[in-house]
Amino acid sequence: MSSNESIFDFSAQRNRRSFLKQAGALGISAGALSAFLAACGGSSTATTSAEASVNMAGPIDMQTLIKNAKKEGKLQAIGIPPEWANYKEILANYAADYVPVQYQAEAEYSSAQELEVFKNSKHHAHGDIGDVGFAFGSQAMQQGLVTPYKHSKWADIDANLKDPNGNWCTEYWGTQAFVINTDLVKNVPTSFKDLLTGNYPNMVGIDGDPRQANDAFIAVYSAALAQSGSINDIQPGIEYFAQLKKKGNFTAARSNIANIGKGEVAIAIMWDYLGLGFRDQLNGKPNLKVVIPSDGSIAGPYVSIINKTAPDPFAARLWMEYIYSDEGQLAYLKGYAHPARYQALTKGNKIPAALAAKLPNAEQYNSVKFVTDPALLTKATATINNNWQSQVLGG
Numbered sequence: 134m135s136s137n138e139s140i141f142d143f144s145a146q147r148n149r150r151s152f153l154k155q156a157g158a159l160g161i162s163a164g165a166l167s168a169f170l171a172a173c174g175g176s177s178t179a180t181t182s183a184e185a186s187v188n189m190a191g192p193i194d195m196q197t198l199i200k201n202a203k204k205e206g207k208l209q210a211i212g213i214p215p216e217w218a219n220y221k222e223i224l225a226n227y228a229a230d231y232v233p234v235q236y237q238a239e240a241e242y243s244s245a246q247e248l249e250v251f252k253n254s255k256h257h258a259h260g261d262i263g264d265v266g267f268a269f270g271s272q273a274m275q276q277g278l279v280t281p282y283k284h285s286k287w288a289d290i291d292a293n294l295k296d297p298n299g300n301w302c303t304e305y306w307g308t309q310a311f312v313i314n315t316d317l318v319k320n321v322p323t324s325f326k327d328l329l330t331g332n333y334p335n336m337v338g339i340d341g342d343p344r345q346a347n348d349a350f351i352a353v354y355s356a357a358l359a360q361s362g363s364i365n366d367i368q369p370g371i372e373y374f375a376q377l378k379k380k381g382n383f384t385a386a387r388s389n390i391a392n393i394g395k396g397e398v399a400i401a402i403m404w405d406y407l408g409l410g411f412r413d414q415l416n417g418k419p420n421l422k423v424v425i426p427s428d429g430s431i432a433g434p435y436v437s438i439i440n441k442t443a444p445d446p447f448a449a450r451l452w453m454e455y456i457y458s459d460e461g462q463l464a465y466l467k468g469y470a471h472p473a474r475y476q477a478l479t480k481g482n483k484i485p486a487a488l489a490a491k492l493p494n495a496e497q498y499n500s501v502k503f504v505t506d507p508a509l510l511t512k513a514t515a516t517i518n519n520n521w522q523s524q525v526l527g528g
Contacts, residue, residue, distance in 0.1 A: 184446060190299060192285040193450055199231060201447035208234045208448040211260040211440075212247035216390060216414075218305055218406055218435075219468020220264075226464065227455050232448050243345040244269040251278040254442045261449040263438045266347025268510040270301030270436040280441045282450050286457040289477040293505045294434055303434040304456055305406075305470035308501045309355040311426060312393065312401040312408030316419040322400065324428040325359035325373065334381050338388040338398035340407075343517050351433040352402040353521075354504065354513060359429030364504050367513040368520065375525050390414065393421070404433070405493070406469035425497040432501050434473070459483050466492075 183201050187193055202208075208227070215221030215236070228234045242250065244265035251273065254260055265273065273279045274296060281299030294303035311328075313321055318336065322328050328337055340348035357363075357370030377383040386392045388401030390411050396419065401408065405423060412421040437456060439449045455461045459481075462472035467488060478484050504510060 189280070189282065189446065189450070191282045191450065192287070192454070193447075195451075195454065198447055198451040198454060202232050202445070202451045205232065205445040205448050207232055208445055208452055209259065209261045209443075210234050210236055210452075211250050211263045212242045212244065213262075213264050216410065217468075218307075218470040219410070219464050222467070223456065223461060223464045226460070227452060231451055231455070232445075243341065244347050245345045248273055248276065248278060251438075251440045251442075252276065254440055258442050258444040260440050261443040261445045262440065262452050264304065264435055265301075265438060266350070267303070267434045267436060267505065268350075268507070268514060269347065270296065270438060271507050271510075273438050274300040278441055279438045280443070280446075282439055282453055284450075284453045284457045286474060286477075289457075289474045291473075293503075294473060295436075301436040301438050302453075302457075303473045304437045305462075305465040305472050306432050306434040306503075307404035307406045307470055308425065308432040308498065309352055309402060309430045310405040310408050311424045312388070312403060312411060313422045313424060314393065314396060314399040314419045315422050317396055317399040321422060321424065322426075323424055324426050325356050326428060328382060328400065329373065329377055329380065331382075333400060335384045336399035337377060337382050338384045338386050338392065338401055340388045340401070340403045342521075344521055347433060347435075348403055348407075350514070350517060351431050353517065355402070355426065355429045355431045357429075358431055358502065359426065362429075364431065364502055364509065367516050371517065371520050371524055378525060394419070404470075406471075409469040409493070423493070425493075425501070427500070430501050432471075432503050434503075434505070463488070469493075 187197060210224065213220050213224065213236075215224060224234050224236065247263040247265050248269060250260045251263065279300050281296075283299040284302070287295070287299075287302070290302055295301065311322060315321065318333065320331060322331055322333070339352045340346055343349040343353045353370040353374060354364070354367050355370070356373040357367045360369035360373050374383060384398060386397045388398045388403050392398045393401055393411055394415055405425065408421065408423040412423060415421060437453060439446070439453070443449045457474065459478065462474045462478060463483065465472040466475070466478075466484065469492070472478065
């Protein structure tokens with residue numbers, strides 16, 4: 134590569150803002166840079182001699198993984214932003230212990246966009262691992278975009294939170310919460326009903342487009358649960374947001390930390406761990422309160438996947454071993470995400486008392502529901518795709 138073709142990696146602990154700043158200084162747009170980096174990945178998918186001599190479906194011993202990952206020299210992470218579920222620490226620890234992580238502009242991609250990166254990798258090998266919403270794990274498998282790997286902690290993961298053949302596996306889960314700017318909102322809502330009946334003009338936002346972003350999708354699904362008491366149909370949730378918009382309480386602004394910090398979104402409906410993390414990061418500027426809605430909250434698992442045409446297959450599997458290790462799982466918990474191996478950590482007395490003391494009261498989660506039936510998720514996705522634009526956004 135020439136001097137203008139810099140690779141930004143997480144071994145230097147750069148975040149997305151500094152990455153984009155450097156790219157901008159070179160006069161390169163995020164889209165153009167992503168395309169360039171994809172092309173840099175090459176197009177070779179030939180099996181190496183190392184792969185041929187190892188059962189790549191796993192588990193693979195750490196010595197073999199580390200030796201071959203160091204030969205590959207990097208890990209390309211897709212859709213894993215540092216501010217999400219304590220990934221800043223997880224990425225930095227992996228890079229410090231093993232190989233540099235190339236953290237690129239598409240780290241802010243939605244789950245659907247991550248699958249597009251993997252799809253394009255068939256032509257120009259690019260992207261090793263991804264972190265996608267539960268429904269997208271099955272989609273990636275059906276599209277032939279992923280390769281199976283059963284890590285060494287496979288037995289600790291509940292059967293309904295992993296693909297039996299190893300194509301995807303839950304790393305952590307969160308549940309939908311209200312993240313409330315109490316400097317602006319004095320009458321704190323505790324239910325979806327409150328958001329609709331209360332006076333919250335242009336205050337309520339979700340985390341992106343529910344047709345693309347899993348966080349926003351589950352927000353709509355949770356509203357449906359609150360409206361109908363059922364997880365069998367997401368349509369009541371779409372109708373709820375149509376009413377919220379008609380009343381003037383719904384804002385199109387995305388509920389990210391920047392918009393929450395500026396007060397553009399005063400009540401965010403999003404993952405609890407994001408809200409709790411934002412609360413810590415903003416440190417009272419503004420003051421945030423995180424509430425699990427009493428009338429409906431759906432938990433959403435996020436799953437780890439390995440690109441079928443990953444340019445760094447051993448580094449990808451080493452990543453899997455790291456994030457499912459005690460250290461990796463506790464790092465998720467430190468970021469307020471519920472690690473998939475939580476029960477195993479608890480039984481083994483692996484959770485430090487200081488960390489346990491920072492976690493929300495367990496009683497808040499008593500009524501939280503999971504939706505892990507692929508048929509329900511497929512039906513809900515189709516309903517959102519068909520009705521969100523016309524019934525909520527209009528036009």
